Amino acid sequence: MNLKYSLLAAILVILGFVLLILPAKEQLPETNPEVLQYELNEVTHFISTDKVAERIINQDPTLLLIDVRMADDYLNYSLPGAENIPLKEILHPDWDDLLNQTDRDIVFYSNADVYAEQAWMFARRKGYKKLFVMQGGLNNWFATIIQPTEPPETSSTKEIEAYQFRKAAGIYFCGGQAIVSEVNPQDALVITRKNKKTKVEGGC
Amino acid sequence: MKSNQKERSKKYFNPYFGGVLLGLLLLLTFYITGRGLGASGAVKSTVVAAVHTVTPDFAEQSHYLSKFISDDNHPMNNWLVFETLGILAGAFLSGALSGRLKLKVEHSPKITSKRRLIFAAMGGLLFGIGSQLGRGCTSGAALSGMASLATSGFIAMITIFGTAFVFAYLFRKNWI
Amino acid sequence: MKDTNQRTNRLSIAAIFFVLVIIIGFITLHKPEFEFKVPIDQALDQVLSFEDEMTPEKATDIVSNNMAGYQFVDVRNPYEFAKGHIETAINISSKELLASDNVALFDQMTKDSVRVILYGYNQSEANGSWMILKQLGYKNVKILLGGYEYYSGEKYNMFSESEIPQYMVEQPKYNFAALMEELSDGNSAIKPGNNHTEVIIPERKKKKSKVEGGC
């Protein structure tokens, strides 16, 4: 019986020791390249300018816009409520608190979507979640929201509705008073992931 | 007398076996729910529910209780309450299987049942206050806290057992 | 005593069960096939250096002079590829980028020090694949600015008045601030940091058609 206890004790010690000599794992493991490749291919990281506009207008508290252009460009013009993290500073530890979260949808944008996607890629590689890229960037923002082109009359009602929304949104962003009718609320929402990662309330 | 003693202890699990099982269960609980086991929280929920039902105004005025009242979430509808119901059922089954079901007051032969009950009530009262102040009891704060390496768990463990040791001498008559 | 032994056996079984679970966990531990070889800060520096970006002019040069040591890789899907592509290009759709034979191909090209030039319809389409390959440690991979769109000449002179080549997609196409100023036309436009407090100013112009007014 004593032998058995010694064996069990040995097992415990070995288990503890193995854990000790295992290489340390980072708190937030790097996202696997295959995962990133998959997300890029499925284009789950893009969010359209329409949806961004709608969420800004609705003052969605779960939206956080990040401008990855240089500070000068940001000061010159930026989307309402956007924070500025120039691409070259994206890895700076100062931004960890802002980026490493799961409460908000972070949307990166630049003039186009290349720099924003690069910022997305680096933040995503660091293991951060709920990150998106505004499709087409600010150039597309101006082309679609601020100065939308009117679709030909033959276009589908959906397109015309989208145009009317854009027009109204454009008025809103230019400081005018506009009643913004929502586009289809169903697909207006960003891909709402099923897993809500909330910290559970525990305790006794 | 001695054989009786052995007979009795045989009915219980080997303590290490119980410990390993409890550890695995705790691990499973963390794995499934992300939080540990607990017990005193259920009592709190029941108190909140009871007070809220009897005198709603009073509960809402109470600074402490009102923290746990919300309209859509009934206080009884609480993870820990259901867990506690499970504890009662599980303990009952275990007691039934080992033939330990018996209505009695367990106390040292040196003291009367009455004295034991008074001390039990006092202990319960203190535990009720202490568990709220310490944000959890032996299972919730100390055991689960230690397993999740929370500093509060170790503080709770050390203070609970340390204080009990210090006061053990005063209460020796009750137990030995 | 036999009974007590049985109980200790039970303990051993529980302990061994615990150990087994962990051992099985280690055996089945999924070792990722791919790992980023380039540290993240170096990868950022590489991107910021713009060294691995190739202009459409240079690409045209390579193709027309039949320069050796370059391989164009089209990351669009096979249908798009079939519709038209750079003559010497091969097709590795971005969905198949990490398939084992494609990885073997990239390895081979690295060994032969062939410079690989990725392109999609535009820069954005190849950007993800390019960054993944760079971070996997393929030093010889470049990206074609402007993508097939500009290479094929579809858009070459569309904005000829601009001095900046149009394949530089990150260049602003508008003077954002000035345009906003102009469009808001007296309405106080929402400025950065203003945190979109709604300024309600009655619309003055073109009251008749709401759709056209304002901006």
Next chain:
Amino acid sequence: MGPLIPLGIIGSEWDLVIAILIGFAFGFILESSGFSSSRKLAGVFYGYDFVVLKVFFTAAIVAMLGLLYFSYLGWIDINLVFVNPTFIASSIVGGIIMGVGFISGGYCPGTSFCGAAIGKIDAMIFTAGMFIGILVFSEAFPLFESLYNSGNLGSLKITETLGISAPLFVFVVILVAIPLFYIVTRIEKKVKKVNY
């Protein structure tokens, strides 16, 4: 991959079913280990029965080890595991009050439920006392409020407090626990048996 419920892998509608099942196992193990007897529990303070200490420490070590291994194997996201916030002053005072309650009542909340379930009247009284205690606490809350909220250190982990890595800490705990188990077994044999 885990924890399952916070990640939404198991729907929250299963939450309460799981609560009952886990509680059931919890109660069964506690009772079978002898935690339904107050005199067995109190034995740890007089040296005649160390079952509490053995079960408690074994369980804590197994769960600690398990959590770290699970985390290593990627089965559980350790950041989503609830860590009780540390309020240093109220933790200590609460612990002291609970310690006195423990030695006087002989139970703690979990074990008193077990005792009550198998018909221990003292356990039932203890539970009733607990109800009153919480009621008293909520009544006198303004009195405790400053203490209750003082010294908030957040969800602090012992590894952060001591500044050592988690594996090292667990290893040290194991190295301390094994001789401890051996010593208490020796003490148990020496101390006069108590019949209960």
